Amino acid sequence: MKKAISATLLALWLMISGFAAPAVFSAEQAGQTKDMEATEIEWQQALKAQVALAMAKVNLLKARTEFWLGKNSEAALQSLEDTKTNLRQAYGTADTVTKRRIADLQEQIKGAETALRTKSDQANSKLTELADKSESTLNTAIAETQTKATALKKETFTRIALVQARVAALKARIALEIEQSPEKAGQALEDAQGYLAEAKASASKRTAEGIAQLELDAKAAKQAVTEGISEAKDKTNALVVHTEGQLQAYGKQVTESEEAVLLRKRYAELEAQAALLKAQLAAGADATQSYLDEAKAWYARAQSQAKETARLELQKMNKRIDDTKDALKEKGKQGSKKLSDLLKSAAERVEVKGEE
Numbered sequence: 001m002k003k004a005i006s007a008t009l010l011a012l013w014l015m016i017s018g019f020a021a022p023a024v025f026s027a028e029q030a031g032q033t034k035d036m037e038a039t040e041i042e043w044q045q046a047l048k049a050q051v052a053l054a055m056a057k058v059n060l061l062k063a064r065t066e067f068w069l070g071k072n073s074e075a076a077l078q079s080l081e082d083t084k085t086n087l088r089q090a091y092g093t094a095d096t097v098t099k100r101r102i103a104d105l106q107e108q109i110k111g112a113e114t115a116l117r118t119k120s121d122q123a124n125s126k127l128t129e130l131a132d133k134s135e136s137t138l139n140t141a142i143a144e145t146q147t148k149a150t151a152l153k154k155e156t157f158t159r160i161a162l163v164q165a166r167v168a169a170l171k172a173r174i175a176l177e178i179e180q181s182p183e184k185a186g187q188a189l190e191d192a193q194g195y196l197a198e199a200k201a202s203a204s205k206r207t208a209e210g211i212a213q214l215e216l217d218a219k220a221a222k223q224a225v226t227e228g229i230s231e232a233k234d235k236t237n238a239l240v241v242h243t244e245g246q247l248q249a250y251g252k253q254v255t256e257s258e259e260a261v262l263l264r265k266r267y268a269e270l271e272a273q274a275a276l277l278k279a280q281l282a283a284g285a286d287a288t289q290s291y292l293d294e295a296k297a298w299y300a301r302a303q304s305q306a307k308e309t310a311r312l313e314l315q316k317m318n319k320r321i322d323d324t325k326d327a328l329k330e331k332g333k334q335g336s337k338k339l340s341d342l343l344k345s346a347a348e349r350v351e352v353k354g355e356e
Contacts, residue, residue, distance in 0.1 A: 052090035161199035265305035
């Protein structure tokens with residue numbers, strides 16, 4: 001009877017408390033929480049800079065198109081003004097290296113503006129150079145975003161492995177308290193050791209130090225179970241509680257925020273728009289078709305970040321690109337008209353605000 005009551009109480013305790021860790025964390029755990037939050041913030045900031053630079057790239061291509069194809073200096077100057085706004089936005093969230101590149105771009109824009117206002121023969125070459133340099137600056141920002149994303153991904157892997165370690169430790173506790181099976185408990189603790197090793201491999205230096213202590217806890221618990229020591233239950237419980245504490249040091253579960261999803265979608269659509277502009281500027285039919293394929297690829301990436309309504313609209317954009325490609329192959333005016341209409345729709349899409 002006593003055994004049944006003990007088992008029932010333990011089961012209830014597992015469900016109600018979830019082996020909650022102490023409310024007050026150590027200074028080290030608080031530091032881990034801050035590290036995690038900082039990693040997420042840095043990644044979001046890098047992503048924002050990337051999107052703003054993609055907008056700058058599009059506006060520079062627009063300036064070049066307006067001047068070269070439309071012979072419209074005023075429209076080109078307005079696009080340069082829009083570019084400067086984009087660059088200021090990017091500068092605010094960019095890393096140090098990207099900021100230096102942005103500053104160089106801002107200086108070059110002044111020269112392009114002067115050339116446009118004075119109707120200099122160098123205007124087109126300056127706009128072309130600016131567009132190329134914006135591409136290089138954007139690539140730098142993308143590299144920074146990827147670096148931050150990799151760090152965030154590692155933190156996520158660490159958390160998942162810690163969750164698995166906690167589950168294994170809970171299984172060991174249940175095996176000892178309810179099933180009274182040291183063999184099962186020993187196997188579960190061995191699994192916990194494996195998960196902790198995985199967690200430490202992907203963890204930051206600060207977190208790895210905390211996980212190293214958990215590994216010692218797991219080793220001590222397993223040894224106690226193997227030797228049949230009465231302290232095995234306490235040591236296993238300590239492992240559960242300490243693992244929970246390590247998990248809570250991460251704060252909330254790592255998930256890509258809605259803002260980040262929208263930023264990634266917006267970036268993909270901006271790249272698609274840039275590819276369409278390049279298609280319009282392309283000198284040969286093969287290059288035009290290649291840029292149209294590039295635009296399709298970017299719209300496909302945007303679809304993966306979009307909600308249902310927006311996803312259907314993006315599918316329509318890709319269908320229109322296919323129609324445009326076919327029309328251009330016929331070498332009639334219809335192809336150019338379809339491409340111009342596509343560009344208009346692409347521009348309207350990236351201007352849409354709010355949730356999609």
